[in-house]
Amino acid sequence: MKDYLTLDDIALDNKRVLIRVDFNSPMDPNGNILDDVRIRSHVDTLNFLEDCRVVLMSHQSRAGKKDFTTLEAHAKFATKILRREMGYVDDIFGSHAREAIQSLKPGESLLLENTRFYSEENIARSPAEHAKSHMVRKLAPLFDLFVNDAFAVSHRSHCSVVGFTEVLPSAAGILMDKEITALDKALKGNEHPTVFALGGTKADDSIKVVQNILKRGGADKVLLSGVVATIFMMAAGVNVGEANRKFVANQDYLEQVPVAQRLLEEYRDKIVVPVDVAVNKGGERVEVKMNEIPSDLSISDIGLETIADYSKILRNSKVSVLNGPTGIFEQEKFKLGTVELLKAATSSCYSIAGGGHTVTAIEQLGLKPKFSHVSMGGGASITYLSGESLPGIEALKQAAERQRNR
Numbered sequence: 345m346k347d348y349l350t351l352d353d354i355a356l357d358n359k360r361v362l363i364r365v366d367f368n369s370p371m372d373p374n375g376n377i378l379d380d381v382r383i384r385s386h387v388d389t390l391n392f393l394e395d396c397r398v399v400l401m402s403h404q405s406r407a408g409k410k411d412f413t414t415l416e417a418h419a420k421f422a423t424k425i426l427r428r429e430m431g432y433v434d435d436i437f438g439s440h441a442r443e444a445i446q447s448l449k450p451g452e453s454l455l456l457e458n459t460r461f462y463s464e465e466n467i468a469r470s471p472a473e474h475a476k477s478h479m480v481r482k483l484a485p486l487f488d489l490f491v492n493d494a495f496a497v498s499h500r501s502h503c504s505v506v507g508f509t510e511v512l513p514s515a516a517g518i519l520m521d522k523e524i525t526a527l528d529k530a531l532k533g534n535e536h537p538t539v540f541a542l543g544g545t546k547a548d549d550s551i552k553v554v555q556n557i558l559k560r561g562g563a564d565k566v567l568l569s570g571v572v573a574t575i576f577m578m579a580a581g582v583n584v585g586e587a588n589r590k591f592v593a594n595q596d597y598l599e600q601v602p603v604a605q606r607l608l609e610e611y612r613d614k615i616v617v618p619v620d621v622a623v624n625k626g627g628e629r630v631e632v633k634m635n636e637i638p639s640d641l642s643i644s645d646i647g648l649e650t651i652a653d654y655s656k657i658l659r660n661s662k663v664s665v666l667n668g669p670t671g672i673f674e675q676e677k678f679k680l681g682t683v684e685l686l687k688a689a690t691s692s693c694y695s696i697a698g699g700g701h702t703v704t705a706i707e708q709l710g711l712k713p714k715f716s717h718v719s720m721g722g723g724a725s726i727t728y729l730s731g732e733s734l735p736g737i738e739a740l741k742q743a744a745e746r747q748r749n750r
């Protein structure tokens with residue numbers, strides 16, 4: 345028996361269902377969705393619920409980012425993908441939203457506005473605290489069931505992720521269940537060598553994960569690229585140049601440098617930092633060795649020697665976990681590291697890759713069938729694989745325990 349409920353455990357007839365999905369997608373500055381994989385990932389769950397009244401909650405990006413925007417375009421994509429109307433209301437729990445919810449008929453679905461437009465959403469609080477929020481108090485009475493299908497955001501103890509499990513019967517959606525089952529295989533396998541390759545831009549998340557996995561003995565090697573690699577290079581005393589130092593400072597990551605330093609001291613044999621990088625010189629890819637990084641040029645990928653080293657380690661691994669591009673994957677000249685590492689990771693006995701941009705890259709390269717599991721979660725999957733429990737999943741477990749004891 346699983347320690348959370350799934351949709352198979354629940355009688356769904358005529359239910360009013362509130363579901364947390366993760367529709368957070370890459371968008372261009374004009375508000376166009378560039379990749380709909382995150383929306384498609386919920387199709388099984390939404391089809392399973394097609395006779396219910398279904399209301400969806402999602403976030404899109406974060407306040408302050410260019411792609412922090414409404415979910416109108418997401419509803420249109422969902423309509424196309426599901427081949428039935430996905431309604432949309434530009435409100436989360438105000439009277440507009442509540443009226444739209446109450447007028448739903450069985451078989452109809454409605455997407456609410458970006459949950460992160462509401463400031464209480466983004467505070468990391470316990471389920472009990474979030475249950476007292478305006479969002480939960482206004483919305484919960486309109487529903488019979490809460491479903492969390494948003495594995496990718498379940499590492500955040502945010503209101504829409506954990507608040508409703510306190511007050512509504514709650515279950516994991518099909519995607520959530522699939523993610524947990526696939527990642528548990530890697531987590532419990534205890535196969536060696538297990539190799540993590542961490543890149544991307546959310547370096548604070550990555551550093552926490554490095555800390556956890558190495559403390560737990562969950563990885564034999566951690567290969568670093570992207571912004572987290574720049575921080576570790578700085579920690580190792582490499583002169584990354586003024587432009588890259590500024591970039592790290594602007595992201596508020598300077599305080600991560602001493603953390604990286606301590607990790608390097610403790611786990612020098614396990615943490616692998618690039619030996620060369622590619623910088624952007626007027627749009628061209630220029631390979632440079634460590635300590636030769638020009639002060640005005642941005643690191644935009646790992647270098648050729650690093651790509652070869654990392655690929656070899658990944659090819660020889662039993663379990664590989666890849667999260668985040670190695671550089672600016674969107675630019676043709678700087679996608680090489682990401683492409684090569686993804687290809688190498690598929691040679692591993694059990695290969696997992698995750699994260700919004702990583703999944704987009706995998707789809708573009710047609711590599712999906714070659715991976716054991718492609719996770720919609722980036723931060724969520726690596727946090728889970730580092731042995732930490734995810735607040736969204738814990739909340740589902742607690743709800744299941746309460747329901748079973750009833």
Ligand code: 3PG
Nearest residue numbers: 368406496497700722723
């Ligand atoms: C993601 O893109 O990893 C998820 O949607 C979570 O987003 P967040 O890192 O902004 O919380």
Ligand code: MG
Nearest residue numbers: 368700701722
């Ligand atoms: Mg993302």
